[in-house]
Amino acid sequence: MATQTGTAFADDPRIIEYDVRTDEMLINMGPQHPSTHGVLRLVLRTDGEIVSEAVPHIGYLHRCAEKIGENLAPRQFVPYTDRMDYLAGMNMNLGWALAVEKLMNLEIPEKAKHLRVIIAEMNRIASHLVGMGTYGLDLGSFSPFLYAFREREKILDLFEEACGARLTYSYLTVGGATHDLPATWLEKCEAFLDQLLPVITEYHTLLTTNAIFVRRAANIGVMSAATAIDFGCTGPVLRGSGVDQDLRRDGEQWYTEMYDGYAFEVIVEKDGHYPKDHEYPAIPKTAVLGDCWHRFYVRMLEVIQSIDLVRQAIDRYRTATGSHCVPVKLNQKLPKGEAYLETECPKGQMGFFIVSRGEAIPWRVRARSSCFSNLSVTHELCRGCLLADVPAIVGSLDIVMGEIDR
Amino acid sequence: MAEFFSTYLPSWLAQLVTGLIQCVILLHVPLVGAMFFVWVERKAAARIQDRLGPTRVGGMFGWLQLLADGLKLLTKEDLRPQEADAMLFRLAPYVGFCASFTVFLALPFSDGWVVQWLDVGVFFILAVLGLEVFGVILAGWASASKWSLFGAMREAAQVVSYEVPLGMCVVVPVMIAGTMDLVAIGRMQEGLFTNWFIFHDPFTFVIFFVYFTCGIASVNRAPFDLAEAESELVAGFHTEYSGFRWLIFYMAEYGSMFIVSGLAAILFFGGWNGPIPLADLLGLTDANGELAGYLGRFLGMLNFVFKSVLGVTVMIWVRWTVPRLRIDQVMTMCLKYCTPIAAVMFLGATLWTYTFPGGVTGLRGTPYGTVRGVSAQRVELSDLTPATEDAEGAAGEGSDNKPAEEHAGDVAAAAADGEAAAASTPSGPLSIATFASSRARSR
Numbered sequence: 001m002a003t004q005t006g007t008a009f010a011d012d013p014r015i016i017e018y019d020v021r022t023d024e025m026l027i028n029m030g031p032q033h034p035s036t037h038g039v040l041r042l043v044l045r046t047d048g049e050i051v052s053e054a055v056p057h058i059g060y061l062h063r064c065a066e067k068i069g070e071n072l073a074p075r076q077f078v079p080y081t082d083r084m085d086y087l088a089g090m091n092m093n094l095g096w097a098l099a100v101e102k103l104m105n106l107e108i109p110e111k112a113k114h115l116r117v118i119i120a121e122m123n124r125i126a127s128h129l130v131g132m133g134t135y136g137l138d139l140g141s142f143s144p145f146l147y148a149f150r151e152r153e154k155i156l157d158l159f160e161e162a163c164g165a166r167l168t169y170s171y172l173t174v175g176g177a178t179h180d181l182p183a184t185w186l187e188k189c190e191a192f193l194d195q196l197l198p199v200i201t202e203y204h205t206l207l208t209t210n211a212i213f214v215r216r217a218a219n220i221g222v223m224s225a226a227t228a229i230d231f232g233c234t235g236p237v238l239r240g241s242g243v244d245q246d247l248r249r250d251g252e253q254w255y256t257e258m259y260d261g262y263a264f265e266v267i268v269e270k271d272g273h274y275p276k277d278h279e280y281p282a283i284p285k286t287a288v289l290g291d292c293w294h295r296f297y298v299r300m301l302e303v304i305q306s307i308d309l310v311r312q313a314i315d316r317y318r319t320a321t322g323s324h325c326v327p328v329k330l331n332q333k334l335p336k337g338e339a340y341l342e343t344e345c346p347k348g349q350m351g352f353f354i355v356s357r358g359e360a361i362p363w364r365v366r367a368r369s370s371c372f373s374n375l376s377v378t379h380e381l382c383r384g385c386l387l388a389d390v391p392a393i394v395g396s397l398d399i400v401m402g403e404i405d406r
Numbered sequence: 407m408a409e410f411f412s413t414y415l416p417s418w419l420a421q422l423v424t425g426l427i428q429c430v431i432l433l434h435v436p437l438v439g440a441m442f443f444v445w446v447e448r449k450a451a452a453r454i455q456d457r458l459g460p461t462r463v464g465g466m467f468g469w470l471q472l473l474a475d476g477l478k479l480l481t482k483e484d485l486r487p488q489e490a491d492a493m494l495f496r497l498a499p500y501v502g503f504c505a506s507f508t509v510f511l512a513l514p515f516s517d518g519w520v521v522q523w524l525d526v527g528v529f530f531i532l533a534v535l536g537l538e539v540f541g542v543i544l545a546g547w548a549s550a551s552k553w554s555l556f557g558a559m560r561e562a563a564q565v566v567s568y569e570v571p572l573g574m575c576v577v578v579p580v581m582i583a584g585t586m587d588l589v590a591i592g593r594m595q596e597g598l599f600t601n602w603f604i605f606h607d608p609f610t611f612v613i614f615f616v617y618f619t620c621g622i623a624s625v626n627r628a629p630f631d632l633a634e635a636e637s638e639l640v641a642g643f644h645t646e647y648s649g650f651r652w653l654i655f656y657m658a659e660y661g662s663m664f665i666v667s668g669l670a671a672i673l674f675f676g677g678w679n680g681p682i683p684l685a686d687l688l689g690l691t692d693a694n695g696e697l698a699g700y701l702g703r704f705l706g707m708l709n710f711v712f713k714s715v716l717g718v719t720v721m722i723w724v725r726w727t728v729p730r731l732r733i734d735q736v737m738t739m740c741l742k743y744c745t746p747i748a749a750v751m752f753l754g755a756t757l758w759t760y761t762f763p764g765g766v767t768g769l770r771g772t773p774y775g776t777v778r779g780v781s782a783q784r785v786e787l788s789d790l791t792p793a794t795e796d797a798e799g800a801a802g803e804g805s806d807n808k809p810a811e812e813h814a815g816d817v818a819a820a821a822a823d824g825e826a827a828a829a830s831t832p833s834g835p836l837s838i839a840t841f842a843s844s845r846a847r848s849r
Contacts, residue, residue: 035637140730146455
């Protein structure tokens with residue numbers, strides 16, 4: 001199949017063959033492949049184990065979410081945002097809600113803002129845990145995946161208690177949240193955070209500093225800061241390349257005011273070091289800024305950062321005034337105009353664009369997917385890598401097909 | 407058994423019947439063993455991953471899960487891709503399994519308990535185990551799937567490469583023992599655990615770990631399971647297999663795992679000899695009658711199986727802990743690390759054996775096969791003669807045994823007195839080998 005007997009050119013005296021002539025092989029990775037994170041299809045052009053080209057084909061999970069949004073009231077569209085990045089439904093809800101609120105110029109109470117920070121950061125932890133676990137899976141290490149899911153399960157339990165759902169929450173909605181947090185929820189959340197922090201150290205020993213893991217991830221899929229910016233990469237993928245951008249700090253006022261007064265540092269490498277507020281393992285010598293290892297590491301550190309943010313938010317929520325939401329009627333007319341807002345989701349910058357003609361139902365809805373841009377860099381990173389590096393690179397981008405195809 | 411049948415049947419038929427019966431019995435070792443290991447793997451993996459694993463089928467611990475798994479696989483449709491080469495596709499699992507199963511013929515489970523007692527047992531095992539790769543290559547090629555082909559090519563590259571360091575590692579205990587006969591090698595490690603070859607010298611200690619690494623690689627277990635790397639190659643060479651054929655691949659894999667750890671147990675961990683010679687201390691030797699000898703050997707078999715299962719468990723443990731290596735890293739590991747280390751250790755072990763033929767410390771001073779005090783006492787019981795003389799007598803009695811028979815008489819005297827031999831044994835490996843074999847029990 002891969003080799004060819006040299007009969008075709010045997011008569012041509014000008015061609016001298018020094019080696020076994022080999023053919024390139026086109027091979028479909030996906031859409032039913034175990035490590036393409038859903039229904040991604042990569043068409044690989046391989047020469048033996050070496051991949052000369054990797055072209056992502058998308059669209060297998062397209063559900064016309066944006067078109068549906070043009071037929072529903074903004075509050076009705078919230079469940080559809082859940083199904084975009086289904087690993088971080090809360091963050092999707094939040095992005096949509098903020099965009100609609102921006103259009104309506106709707107100020108929400110202090111308490112609702114802190115509640116949103118708690119919930120959004122908790123979901124960021126959950127999403128990064130899945131990202132970490134599946135990355136281990138991509139590299140052939142099964143157990144960390146289940147450890148990560150064990151911890152995520154506890155977050156889901158908390159979410160279930162808060163809103164009744166475990167995956168598609170529709171909890172953060174236009175005007176705040178559907179319910180206030182139940183009694184004793186904050187205590188449970190704090191207990192969980194106390195328990196999670198030491199566990200992260202275990203993950204570092206299992207993956208981050210594991211010799212085989214470092215060999216598989218360090219200096220693989222190196223993406224320069226310029227490439228990352230050119231391809232519109234965002235989130236941990238961008239920060240893993242050393243670009244200091246985080247919308248929670250650098251975003252629009254409408255979004256960043258949620259985080260006003262919170263103490264946190266953007267997780268990005270500066271002079272060979274990451275911001276330290278916890279005991280972290282050192283960067284291995286073989287790791288290069290922008291490789292898979294750094295992207296993975298940024299996520300691991302963001303978990304710790306989010307733990308800190310949730311703790312701060314809990315303190316503020318306890319003393320905050322106001323309600324958990326301002327009531328918004330389902331058929332409330334939207335003001336004429338348009339609004340676009342990007343938020344910092346676990347996977348990157350997720351933007352929602354909404355245009356209204358003054359009716360209750362928006363005229364146009366559009367989502368800017370972070371994973372879509374992050375995935376587009378696959379072709380660039382996979383050129384000339386080995387077959388086994390393809391899952392390593394795609395996994396380090398931490399994509400969710402639901403968000404890409406929408 | 408053959409003698410028993412030959413009283414009723416012509417001798418050729420008796421041989422045939424005996425062979426068939428032995429084969430059927432032996433076939434159950436890899437089959438039942440594989441099922442057991444599947445269960446162990448599921449349980450161990452579950453515990454490692456903070457789960458419970460199978461708990462329901464068969465009551466406690468889900469021990470019947472293996473049967474349920476087997477039934478499920480047997481009732482599955484036997485699929486074959488349209489493009490596949492029908493004959494090779496069907497043949498491949500059996501090639502792999504036969505190679506794995508045939509090895510069990512030469513693997514001694516206890517002292518003398520081996521289906522085919524071979525002078526070149528080690529060589530035979532390595533050679534036949536290497537044939538397993540044909541099944542995988544055939545499967546990959548015949549499946550007409552690109553992923554399968556990738557798996558097969560990886561397997562071919564990997565297994566053929568790892569044969570080299572694996573062979574070099576195995577040569578070290580063989581060199582120390584002076585024989586390739588696995589039964590003889592096992593007998594040389596009788597006595598306290600300090601007689602095990604892994605504690606023979608620092609080089610064998612190191613080389614055991616090299617051997618185990620290469621062994622994991624040669625049976626395609628994580629982190630070297632590139633041929634079936636599920637995150638890259640879907641399922642590698644058995645992507646297109648289903649049901650029973652797939653099960654056969656699986657059994658072959660678990661059988662090979664058992665063989666590699668069993669070989670490690672014999673070559674480095676004293677085989678059927680426990681850390682303390684319990685059977686000897688309890689008097690379960692041939693000297694005290696046939697039943698006692700049988701019980702002693704049965705204890706030995708438990709020892710051997712325990713050690714082998716322990717090795718398999720370590721492989722399972724490793725699999726569920728570490729990520730997978732990349733193909734170039736696997737080859738680098740083989741060619742740049744394992745092979746040179748094995749070569750250096752081989753050289754070191756050679757020099758060590760040459761320099762200290764009888765060992766360096768007091769413990770090592772006794773020739774293999776004796777424990778000071780214990781051995782003397784045991785022989786005394788059996789022959790009712792002074793300890794210093796009886797080895798010669800034993801040599802005479804035991805000389806109908808297979809290994810190194812011709813040397814038995816002339817070197818037995820030199821090796822007879824354990825304490826004295828420590829200082830003055832003229833040629834280490836030879837005398838050691840013959841001494842141990844001279845004390846060989848009847849088969």
